[in-house]
Amino acid sequence: xxxxYRQYLQPETVSKLKGMELxxxxxxxxxxxxxxxxxxxxxxxxxxxxxxxxxxxxxRDIDWKLFxxxxxxxxxxxxxxxxxxxxxxxxxxxSMAYHSGAPISKLDYAGMxxxxxxxxxxxxxxxxxxxxxxxxxxxxxxxRSKSGHLHVLLSEIANQQPSEQTDVGSALHEMAExxxxxxxxxxxxxxxxxxxxIISGLKHFRYNKHEVIVFHILDPRERDFAFGGEAVFKxxxxxxxxxxxxxxxxxxxxxxxKAFSEEIAAACRQSNIDYHPIDTAMPFxxxxxxxxxxxxxxx
Numbered sequence: 001x002x003x004x005y006r007q008y009l010q011p012e013t014v015s016k017l018k019g020m021e022l023x024x025x026x027x028x029x030x031x032x033x034x035x036x037x038x039x040x041x042x043x044x045x046x047x048x049x050x051x052x053x054x055x056x057x058x059x060r061d062i063d064w065k066l067f068x069x070x071x072x073x074x075x076x077x078x079x080x081x082x083x084x085x086x087x088x089x090x091x092x093x094x095s096m097a098y099h100s101g102a103p104i105s106k107l108d109y110a111g112m113x114x115x116x117x118x119x120x121x122x123x124x125x126x127x128x129x130x131x132x133x134x135x136x137x138x139x140x141x142x143x144r145s146k147s148g149h150l151h152v153l154l155s156e157i158a159n160q161q162p163s164e165q166t167d168v169g170s171a172l173h174e175m176a177e178x179x180x181x182x183x184x185x186x187x188x189x190x191x192x193x194x195x196x197x198i199i200s201g202l203k204h205f206r207y208n209k210h211e212v213i214v215f216h217i218l219d220p221r222e223r224d225f226a227f228g229g230e231a232v233f234k235x236x237x238x239x240x241x242x243x244x245x246x247x248x249x250x251x252x253x254x255x256x257x258k259a260f261s262e263e264i265a266a267a268c269r270q271s272n273i274d275y276h277p278i279d280t281a282m283p284f285x286x287x288x289x290x291x292x293x294x295x296x297x298x299x
Contacts, residue, residue: 050074084184085143086121086128088114089175090157091189093134097162098190100221102280109280110188110217111157116288117186118153122146130156133171134164140178168193172201176208188215190222191264199267206271213274215291216261220281223257 053062053073061075096107114130121128127143130153141156168189179185185205191198191214205212261277268275274295278287 050076084121084124084126085181086117086126086184086186087131087143087175087179088117088128088153089131089133089172089185089187089189090114090160091134091166091168091187092132092138092160092162093164093166093192094162095166095190095192096217098222099219099280102219104280105162106190106217106219106280107160107162109278109284110215111160112284113188113215113288114157115154118150122150128153131175132156132160133168133175134162135167136171137174137178140175143183166193167197169197169201172198173204176201176204176210179205179208179210182209183211184213185210186213186215188217190218191216195260195263195267198264202268202273203271206273211274212268212271214264214268214276216264216275216277217280218257218277220279223279224254 050063050066053075063074063076066072066074090107090110092107096110097105099105099108102109118128118130122145125145127145128149129143130139130141132138139156141152144152168191172187175185187202202212202214265275265277267273276291276294
């Protein structure tokens with residue numbers, strides 16, 4: 001996989017994204033510049049954390065007990081004042097390296113989505129973090145809102161090498177336990193795992209009151225099985241091989257993939273999860289703009 005992080009955020013993509021916003025559709029902790037709804041009103045909000053006193057801050061918010069201990073001024077920051085925290089979960093299992101009916105792999109496609117969403121959220125002054133996973137969490141970069149954080153995220157995306165088998169459900173449960181405050185969780189994966197396990201992991205996030213977006217990324221050949229002649233198929237994760245005539249099973253294969261996708265989509269609807277199937281043959285920018293336009297209409 002290429003290691004030049006610049007490929008994951010092209011200048012033409014940036015120029016088109018400048019007038020667009022990624023809005024939090026459900027109730028999340030905090031708001032910034034009116035983009036996100038806050039569940040808190042007035043002054044009946046919970047304490048979140050301390051931050052250093054800055055000129056212009058209200059002195060009534062100074063924690064005088066902490067001043068007595070540290071001889072420094074700190075402000076009590078409340079949940080209502082905090083920005084949205086976004087978590088981008090990137091599937092880096094070996095199956096994500098596949099591409100046959102599209103010019104780039106599913107992992108590269110997901111990487112470009114991650115780069116664009118990172119740029120948008122940081123531009124909104126929201127905090128964004130990155131989680132890479134296969135059978136378990138590989139790397140967790142906590143959310144930050146500083147502009148320099150974009151370089152950190154893009155570099156990490158560019159250095160991902162697909163490996164190991166998939167266990168989407170376990171990775172989702174593990175991450176749901178680690179995220180303590182409500183935020184926006186964006187999952188980019190081919191979801192090649194048992195539907196029951198995937199759905200259980202997604203519901204874990206919703207149980208914890210997170211807003212969840214799922215990008216279900218598949219190569220077009222994984223949907224239509226349009227291969228010609230006799231072929232040998234090799235499982236990218238287990239190495240298992242099978243020889244068959246694709247045309248004999250094309251219809252059944254496509255039917256099963258459709259049923260699988262519909263099962264995931266139905267479960268997402270029931271749990272108020274935003275589900276977006278994506279075909280990697282579709283130009284990346286068109287897929288992204290269609291997604292953002294749809295959210296804007298629903299907001």
